[in-house]
Amino acid sequence: MSANGFLPYSRRLPVVAVLLWSLALAGAVLPWLDQLNLSGLLQAFWSVNTDDYQQVVLRYSWAPRFAMAILIGFGLGLAGAVLQQVLGNPLASPTTLGVEAGAQFSIGVATLYAPALLAFSPDLTAVAGGLMAAGLVVALTRKLGFSPVTVILAGLVISFFLGALNAALMLLHGDYLSNLFIWGAGSLVQNDWSQFQDLWPRVVIIGIALVMLMKPLQLLQLGSESARSLGINVGVLRLAALLLVVLMTASVVSRVGVVAFIGLAAPVLARLLGARTLGQKLLWSTLLGGGLLLLADTFAQWATVWAEGTLVPTGTATALIGGPVILLALRGMRNNRHMPGESAGPAHFLPRRRPLKNTLLAAAAALLMIVILALGWSPGLEAWHWTPPWEWPQVWDWRGPRLLAAIAAGVALGLAGTIVQRLTGNVMASPEVLGISGGAALVMVVLILLGINPGRTVQLLAGAIGGAAVLGFLLLLSRQHRFAGHQLLLGGVAIYVFMDAGLRLVMAGGGTEAIRLLSWMSGSTWLVSGPEALALAGVTAVLAALAAMGRRALVLLPLGEGSATALGLSVAKARLLLLLLAAFLTAAATVIIGPLSFVGLMAPHLARVLGQQTVGRQLVMAAVVGAVLLALADYLARVLIFPNQLPAGLLAALIGGGYFLWGLSRHGKH
Amino acid sequence: MCTESGHLFTSRAQGQRHHIRFLAGVFLFLFTSLAQSAVWQHERGQLVLEGAPERIVTLNWAATESLLMLGVNPIGVADRDDYPIWVQQPVLPAGSYDVGARRSPSLEAIAELKPDLILASGQLVPAWDLLDSIAPTYVMSIYDDGARPFERARTLLLTLGNILEREDRARAELRELDEIMLENRGRLEAAGLTGKPIALVNFLDDRHVRINAPNGIFQAALEGLGLDNAWQKPGNFWGFSTVGLEALAAQPDVRIVVISPTAPGLAGQLSSSPFWTHLPAVRQGEVYQVEPVWAYGGVGAVKRLAVLLTETLLAGGQTNVR
Numbered sequence: 004m005s006a007n008g009f010l011p012y013s014r015r016l017p018v019v020a021v022l023l024w025s026l027a028l029a030g031a032v033l034p035w036l037d038q039l040n041l042s043g044l045l046q047a048f049w050s051v052n053t054d055d056y057q058q059v060v061l062r063y064s065w066a067p068r069f070a071m072a073i074l075i076g077f078g079l080g081l082a083g084a085v086l087q088q089v090l091g092n093p094l095a096s097p098t099t100l101g102v103e104a105g106a107q108f109s110i111g112v113a114t115l116y117a118p119a120l121l122a123f124s125p126d127l128t129a130v131a132g133g134l135m136a137a138g139l140v141v142a143l144t145r146k147l148g149f150s151p152v153t154v155i156l157a158g159l160v161i162s163f164f165l166g167a168l169n170a171a172l173m174l175l176h177g178d179y180l181s182n183l184f185i186w187g188a189g190s191l192v193q194n195d196w197s198q199f200q201d202l203w204p205r206v207v208i209i210g211i212a213l214v215m216l217m218k219p220l221q222l223l224q225l226g227s228e229s230a231r232s233l234g235i236n237v238g239v240l241r242l243a244a245l246l247l248v249v250l251m252t253a254s255v256v257s258r259v260g261v262v263a264f265i266g267l268a269a270p271v272l273a274r275l276l277g278a279r280t281l282g283q284k285l286l287w288s289t290l291l292g293g294g295l296l297l298l299a300d301t302f303a304q305w306a307t308v309w310a311e312g313t314l315v316p317t318g319t320a321t322a323l324i325g326g327p328v329i330l331l332a333l334r335g336m337r338n339n340r341h342m343p344g345e346s347a348g349p350a351h352f353l354p355r356r357r358p359l360k361n362t363l364l365a366a367a368a369a370l371l372m373i374v375i376l377a378l379g380w381s382p383g384l385e386a387w388h389w390t391p392p393w394e395w396p397q398v399w400d401w402r403g404p405r406l407l408a409a410i411a412a413g414v415a416l417g418l419a420g421t422i423v424q425r426l427t428g429n430v431m432a433s434p435e436v437l438g439i440s441g442g443a444a445l446v447m448v449v450l451i452l453l454g455i456n457p458g459r460t461v462q463l464l465a466g467a468i469g470g471a472a473v474l475g476f477l478l479l480l481s482r483q484h485r486f487a488g489h490q491l492l493l494g495g496v497a498i499y500v501f502m503d504a505g506l507r508l509v510m511a512g513g514g515t516e517a518i519r520l521l522s523w524m525s526g527s528t529w530l531v532s533g534p535e536a537l538a539l540a541g542v543t544a545v546l547a548a549l550a551a552m553g554r555r556a557l558v559l560l561p562l563g564e565g566s567a568t569a570l571g572l573s574v575a576k577a578r579l580l581l582l583l584l585a586a587f588l589t590a591a592a593t594v595i596i597g598p599l600s601f602v603g604l605m606a607p608h609l610a611r612v613l614g615q616q617t618v619g620r621q622l623v624m625a626a627v628v629g630a631v632l633l634a635l636a637d638y639l640a641r642v643l644i645f646p647n648q649l650p651a652g653l654l655a656a657l658i659g660g661g662y663f664l665w666g667l668s669r670h671g672k673h
Numbered sequence: 674m675c676t677e678s679g680h681l682f683t684s685r686a687q688g689q690r691h692h693i694r695f696l697a698g699v700f701l702f703l704f705t706s707l708a709q710s711a712v713w714q715h716e717r718g719q720l721v722l723e724g725a726p727e728r729i730v731t732l733n734w735a736a737t738e739s740l741l742m743l744g745v746n747p748i749g750v751a752d753r754d755d756y757p758i759w760v761q762q763p764v765l766p767a768g769s770y771d772v773g774a775r776r777s778p779s780l781e782a783i784a785e786l787k788p789d790l791i792l793a794s795g796q797l798v799p800a801w802d803l804l805d806s807i808a809p810t811y812v813m814s815i816y817d818d819g820a821r822p823f824e825r826a827r828t829l830l831l832t833l834g835n836i837l838e839r840e841d842r843a844r845a846e847l848r849e850l851d852e853i854m855l856e857n858r859g860r861l862e863a864a865g866l867t868g869k870p871i872a873l874v875n876f877l878d879d880r881h882v883r884i885n886a887p888n889g890i891f892q893a894a895l896e897g898l899g900l901d902n903a904w905q906k907p908g909n910f911w912g913f914s915t916v917g918l919e920a921l922a923a924q925p926d927v928r929i930v931v932i933s934p935t936a937p938g939l940a941g942q943l944s945s946s947p948f949w950t951h952l953p954a955v956r957q958g959e960v961y962q963v964e965p966v967w968a969y970g971g972v973g974a975v976k977r978l979a980v981l982l983t984e985t986l987l988a989g990g991q992t993n994v995r
Contacts, residue, residue, distance in 0.1 A: 056922050056953060063948040064919045114936075122938030192880045192917040194948030384770050384785055400806050401780030522776065529777055530799050646773035646782035 016276045016287050023294040030301035031069055034308075035061070067193040072300040072317075073293045074199065075191075075255050076265055078206040080292015082251045083266030084273065084285050085213050088220050089244040090154055093274065096267030097252035100158040100245070103261045104165040105136025106253055111172045126201075129257030130250070136161050137249040141242065143664055157664060164660040167653050170525045190316040191259050191300050198258050209251045214285065216244055221281045262321045265296050268328040275331060299324065357614030359623070366613075366627045370410075370634060377406050377638040382645040402641075404536035405528040409637035409651055410630040411536070411543040412592035413602055417629025418550045419588035420603035421610070421622050422581055425557045430611075433604030434470070434589040436663075440598035442473030443590045444524070451520055463542070466590035474582045526597035526652010528637050539591060546588050550622060553581055557618045597652035600636075601659025602629050608662075632658070713836060717801045717812040725838040726790035730808070732778050734760050735815050735971040736792035739830045741765065742846050742973050743839045749786045751775040758934075760967040762977050783807055790836070811836070815890065815971055816911050823893035826971035850976050854897035857983035861898055866986050869959070870903035870927050871895060875913075875968065876935050876994070879942040879949075883913040884920065885968065894978040903927040911969060922952055928959040930982065931994050932966055940994050950992075959990045 035044055044061070048070075051062035079097065086095045097103065109132025113121040121128055140158045193199070219240050252266065269292035270284060278284045299320040306315040378398070379390045390398055419434045427437075434440050446469030447462060531539075556577040559567040564574050589603065596602075610624035636658070637651040713720040730749035731737040737750050741763040750756060753771035757764075770786060773779035776796070780803055783791065788808040795814035797804065804810040813832070815825040827847060834843025861867050873891055874882040884904045885891045889912025895902050903924055908914045921929060929952070943949040954960060963981040967974045 056925060056951065059948065059951040060919050060922055063946075063951070064917075118937050122936070122941075190881065190917075192919075194880055194918055194946045197945070381781060384782055398781075398784070400803060401784060527777060529780065530803070532802055641779075641781070646771055646779035648773060648777055648779060 016273070016278060016283075019272075019276055020287065020290050020294060023291065023298060027294050027298035027301055030305065031297060034304075035065070063195045064193055067196045067199050068191050068300070069297070070199050071191055071193055071202070071259070072297045074203055074206055075259065075262065076269075076293035076296030077289050078210065078251050078255055078292075079262070079266040079296070080269035081210055081213055081285060081289045082248045083268075083292070084270040084288035085216070085220070085244055086248050086266070087270050088281060088284070089241050089248075092154075093271065095154070096264065096270075097248060098162070098264060098267060100140055100154075100249065100252075101136035101161040101165065102133040102249055102252045103256050104162040104169070106130070106133040106256045107261060108132055108165040108169050108172075109135065110257075111169055115172065115176055126254065126257040130253040133249055133253030133256060136165060137245065141245060160660050160663050164656065167525060167656045167660075170521050171649060171653050173521060190318070191262070191303075202254060202258060205254045206251065209247050209254075213244070213247050213251075216240070216247070217281060217285065220244070259317070261318050262296065262299075264321050264324050264328065265292050265299075268292075268295055268321075268324050271328050271331065295324070296321070356616055359615060359620045362613050362615065363623065363627065366624065366631060370627060370631045373631065373634045373638060374406065374410075377634065377641075378402050382642050384646070400533065404531045404533045405637055405641070405651075406634060407536040408531040408539050408595045409528055409633040411540040412595045412600075413606070413629035413631070413633030414547060414626040415543045415588040415592040415629075416596075416600065416603040416633075417606035417610070417625035417627070418547060418622060419585045419592070420605075420629070421607040421618075421625045422550065422553070422557065422585045422588070423603070424607050425618060425621075426560065426578070426581055426585070428561050430608065431604075433601070433607075434585065434592075435598065435601050435603055435659075437477060438473050439470040439586060439589045440593050440600075440603070442469040442471075443467065443586075443593040444598035445469055447523070447594075448520065460538075462594050463590055466593055467587045470586035470589045470593070471583055474586055522650065524597050524652075525650035526595070526600060526655065527650040528595060528640070528652075529648060531595065539595065542591055543588075546584065546591065547626065549584055550588070551619075553577070553584060554619050554622065556581060557622075596633065596655065597650070600633070600652045600655040601663055602632050602655055605629075605632060605659050605662050711836075713811065713832065715812050716795055716814060717798060717805075717810075720790075720809050720811045720836075722790070722809060722836065726788075726809075726836065728786060728788045729790045729792065730772060730783050730786060730788040732772070732791065732793045732797055732804075733775055733969075734967055735794070735826065735829070735969060735974075736813075736833075737765065738763060738967070738973040739826075739833055739971045740792070742830065743834055743837060743842050745837055745839070748788060749783060751778050759965055760970060760974070761965055763973055780804070780807065792833075816969060818910060822888070822890035822912060823972075823975060826890060826975070830972050846972065850972060850979075851897075853976060854894075854979055857979055858897065858899045860983055861900070861986060864987060867899045870901040870924065871982075872903040872921055872927050872929050872954075873932065874921070874929060875932050876939060877915070878936070879939060879946065880918055881915060882918065882921070883968075884908075884916055886912050886914055888912045889968070890970065890975060891966075891968065891978055894975045894982065897975075898979055898983065900982075913968065918948060918952070921954070925953045927954055928961060928986075928990065929954045930985070931960065931962040932968070933962060933964050933995075935962075935994050944993055955992055957990070958992050960992060960994065961985045961990055962995050 032041070032044060038057070039061075047058065047061035047066040052058045083096045086097065086100070087093060089095075106129035109128050110121070110125065113125075113128045137158075139161055140154060143157045144154045255262075270288040272291050272295075273284055273287040276287070278287045296317075300317045303315050303317040303320045306320070378395050379392070381388065381390065381398075381402070395403075416434065419439070423432050423434055423437060423439070424430055443466035446465045450462075450465060556572060559570055559572045560574070560577065560581075562570075567574050567577075592600075592603075606625040606629035607621060609628045610621045613624060613628070615621050615624040633651065633655055636655040640649040640651040640654050643649060710721055710723045713722075728748045729740060729745065731740055731747045732751045734752070734756060737747055737756060738760060740747050746766055747769055749770045749772040750765065751772050752775050753765070753769055770782065772782040772786070778797075778800075780800075783804070784807045791804050791808050791810040793801070793804060793810055793812050795812060795817060798812060801810060801812060811832075813825070813829050814820065815822045815829060817825075830843050830846065831840070834840040858867075873885040873895070876882050885902070886904055886906060886908025887902055888907050892902060892912075904914065904920075906914060921927070949955055961982075963978070963985050966978045966981065
């Protein structure tokens, strides 16, 4: 950051903080001033005349909500700053550790299967869920000494994973989970001081503990190696700090739900505005966190008034802050850290080569078996039964199209994944992780928000544009650093955050859009009609032919620009065309299966595990493997809980997410 | 030939109307000589039937409820096992098959039942082609943007009566509803209980409620009983608004009617919350709770609410939920 702004660098932080707070305070107080003076408002914090209901509202609703917003903002701001220090990553936040998603998931499960537990202590339930998610992240990354990027990726994938499970629960049991729609969106509405009184000692105690960790944390700033040589057990220190942050976040989240991104935005803003030392970062991040949440909550209250009394949850407002802040932070980032998968290119990971023919035959046989099963062997209302092939035309309408669409989506994702991994030279890259699916999904979320209900063709084109835009954006970001580094993965994160903000807006409103979006997001295939499936298969076939033609470019590009040009390749053009191809393939799959299936990651990887190393063989194999994965997912989704059904994309995500985490722990070791 | 519900949906299919009419004409010409067939317009096109259907699958509970009111048991019901919990009446007899979730029913299960009529709402329009390839599918939404749900519910019942050749039964049910309304209104007026506005709420958690708005179907029950709705702002598509508890305090003189089910432990949470205990309605002991009534139902839900509401109001208020 340079100092050429309109303000002297040193004064930026205090000035912005004062501005933020004045705006937030004015917004919070203004609606009451025509009925009361300021001292009357202040009175609400310690006394009440219960005969006047307006005073009751002030005393038990407005005042505690005001206090709660500031307290939680402080807590999350501090927790976020500590977390960024511990992980040495400018994009770390409690949200990134999966704490919110974990807490939400456990509350959902408890609502459905153990309501007594929820009645006993909702806090305990939420904290347990938050700890479980964060614990998973820690367990997965412990061996790697909590390598920053690995932790973030693991946390991110676990968030998506649990988010997908949440979506499935809501789809299946929406009637019983209406509380989750609100809680998930984060509402600071209070109806007495008890929550505040419960919470403030925790926030203060955890806060003090975090500040006491400051000295050893400061040494971490010198780098893990130097800290270790000064006698600090880096692993234990990080673990302790992580635990405190999780406790802080889960305590907050269990009371008001998901108010994500305050813990991210506050420290990022503090740093961008010039906080240098650790002390400054913690102090300003805490202050900015309080101001930010108060402002967001005030905005939510105003919006509630504008919406004629329909509740606009605070979390919707905070989610809108998240995306821009991440992009802001990305701008100033250096590509100086190791990224998992980057160095573990094909050369490091060479299982025994196998002849293509045999492997391909085996995979094709597996696909054929799944197709036969899917068309013929099915659970009926009374018992499982076998449909003989000559009766298949009669059952084609409700078994065939969705299967065909799933296979086409699998092929598309397998190809897209291979192209992206070859282009970036990174085996952990994939359309899902890079946010290409997210970009495609974002466009569709925006379309729904605008009230447009396009057909599949428009969805495909719009999605492809979204995906291509994300890829192009990532390309711009990483131009100086080749196609590797944080930007790739974290740019993907930013896209998902934007998508998430839009999703929250839709979800908080409830109604049919929410359900439609939810069922599409989780990859529901049951609505695919015959012509749609055939069209998709056709599009995929054309794109696959194009991919085959791009094989040579994919071989040459990783050799470096000089060599590739010398061998007669127009590098810029080839790269652009391959990017577009990957975007179109991803969009074609995303329209059917939703953005979170991880098949684009798994399929190319499995192709390599099955011994297909060269570009052409990997492309073919990844396409078949992708088809097998999604065909199986679709079949299982249809039959597992018959006559109810699961979204196929969700099943794929459950397998794919696990696979990703396994791959992460494998490839992060370098 | 019945097109009495057709005029309601002209805005939806304006462009296709002429085609449809033309096609309908062709169809009629072709079929009248072959068999006794009948045609009904609906939101997605038209329904052509030969004789009264007997094997009917309902994909939403408003349709299930209307069908049962006409004395016909559906052969397949979406979310069958949850119906007795949320809708309760009319009772769904044993013997119907579950065909999956209301939002994503299993086409496979529906097809296996070999239905001769499928009843769906506009929520399932994306699946209409698929459903209609299994059996003639009648699409009718009680809930829609700007719709008047109770009128739609009445139309649904009458149209179903027409399709099933049970019009008398349908008319009798509507007459009975009017009588029930009149009778219960009389009882409430005699007891002097029609004055204070009613806030009809479903609790989401201890801080938020869904409050039924004037554009919801329950407005019909309130009006029929001569009661005022305390919430006068328009709700969403389904006819409710999600609000914090403080919204209930805006008017000092209301009765709060809570529709079950409520979460376990809610009474305890509320009783220790000064914000709830200081609500005027709570202080005055004007909190009432009724058994579950399906807020997205049809005529039956209105009838059930009218009866339950009268009984509860006559029994007297409490200071908390159960």
